[in-house]
Amino acid sequence: MTRLTDAHDALLLDLDGTLYRGPDPIDGAVDILRECSSQLCYVTNNASRSPAQVAEHLRDLGFRAPDESVVTSSQAAGRLLARLLPAGATVLVVGTDALEAEVSAAGLVPVRTAEPTPDAVVQGHSPDTGWANIAEATYAIRAGARWVATNADTSLPTPRGLGPGNGAMVAAVAAATGATPIVAGKPEAPLMKDALERSGSTTPLVVGDRLDTDIAGANEVGVPSLLVLTGVSTVHDVLTAVRHERPTYLAASLSALLEEPAASLVPSEPSDTWTVSLSGSVLRVETTRDVDDDGDLWIEALREVLPAVWALGGFDTVEGASGAAADVVARWTA
Template sequence: MTRLTDRHDALLLDLDGTLYRGPDPVDGAVDVLRECSSTLCYVTNNASRTPAAVAEHLRDLGFHAPDESVVTSSQAAARLLAELVPAGSSVLVVGTEALAAEVEAVGLTTTRSADPAPDAVVQGHSPDTGWADIAEATYAVRAGAVWVAANADTSLPTPRGLGPGNGAMVAAVAAATGMRPRVAGKPEAPLMADALARSESSSPLVVGDRLDTDIAGANTVGIPSLLVLTGVSTVDDVLWAGPECRPTHLASSLAVLLEDESASLIAATDRWSVARDGATVRLSSGTDAGHGTAGEPAWADALRSILPAVWALDGVDTVEGADDAARAVVEEWRARS
């Protein structure tokens, strides 16, 4: 057996929902990554903390995370700005001091005011962003400033559930200006390119919990991905995902990294099949349908098995079970959506 981790020289790992939820690591994540042979590169869209602070948090949770193993959207946004405006240009920062520090590190100057008019605006998540900050960004963008967003996630996980992310604040400026920013974070290429360069990888695997950022980001730069259903994206999200958001592998947990790639590869099998009935997909069980694969539960095995067929169909929006085993799986899916 060749483990999935052994097939890839680097794992480009998302954080929230993949490695931890709130203050706690995802069950088993620390132990699994300790056994992985790949280089670990932590890739986050969150621009509110410095890479060193992120690495310290990961170490506090038990992960092996040198400072240089963390790649953030604030770094990618700063690098993108440096490509778009001359050295020494003035950049209005909407976000934390960590974001401002990254902008200054690439030879640009920072301000919090749109008067005098800055050359650029950079926008990253901060829980302290308010109307006055949005207004300053609006004035600057309307005056012609180059506009870069660290990321465009409309939501982010919090201990109380999903809260507004940087994308929600970006949307406010977009609504007030009629403009759209250049985006540095996932799913756009700049952050993924930074992660690839940092890891020096020739055969990377993106690992994450969000189809619209982690998986779409992998597809943007043409590398394989593993979706773990431990965070934001649900079974329903995967079933009806568009081509740009479809993962290569899918699993209930990170433990599949230590199994053969067949345990997580999205591919048709004889264990499960589907047939179309109007707008409904009917799931049927086949040989050894109830056993799953390599520690993966039956519901995850069934999902991987039928995704190629479901993704090939147009105009379907419901899944039903055609036998007892299939109905049990569909109930599990509904509980996880």
């Protein structure tokens, strides 16, 4: 049997919500990746830690992760700034020491104040970012400094639920300046291109839990993707996904990597077994299938209805007509 992992020479793996949630690995993730034949490349929008720190954390959780297998948005931001600015230019860093180190590694001079006005501002996630940091960025940008954000994720997974991500802080600076940053991380191309270059892959697969970053990032650089429903994006998000956020493969978990590709492939044509229709703002799902016996019908049904649902347009709620359809919709909305 050819498994999904066997069809790709590298897996470009997201971290939060895909491999771990808070301090713990997601059930089965460590064992599944041990069985994968592909090169593992860890690609994260989180700019708060250095690649070595990320790799060490992954190893502590049981993953196979040499330092060079990690690509972060702080690295991508550093390389982007180096292309935009001459060597020795000053960059106001809003973020952690790890981000500051990437600015230095790019041949630029990190600073923490807007006086004198720096050549650029780079903004990455840090739990310690406060008003004073945002104010310095605002002063610099208003005075003409270029602005790069490591990523624009508005939220990030924490042990207590979704917390504010770097994008929330970026939005504050945007509101104060009227400016728009250049974004280095997913879904923009710089981070994905860095990962492709580092991996040397010719047949990569992006694996992640977010439509708006992981999947959109894969589509941005023309790479197939697998969305796993273990993190941020929900069934409703998938059903309402806009074109540039639609995955190639869809699965409940990373176990799809060890199954045949066809098992998780999102079909291109509507299903004969599952039909959908719109009644006002209600999406109605019907099927000829029997009641679910093995517990997996919900994800199979989700894949099968997507071509028809995406062709229909918007809706507010979903209902199952009866029997298996009602069971599936109940699982989708649980």
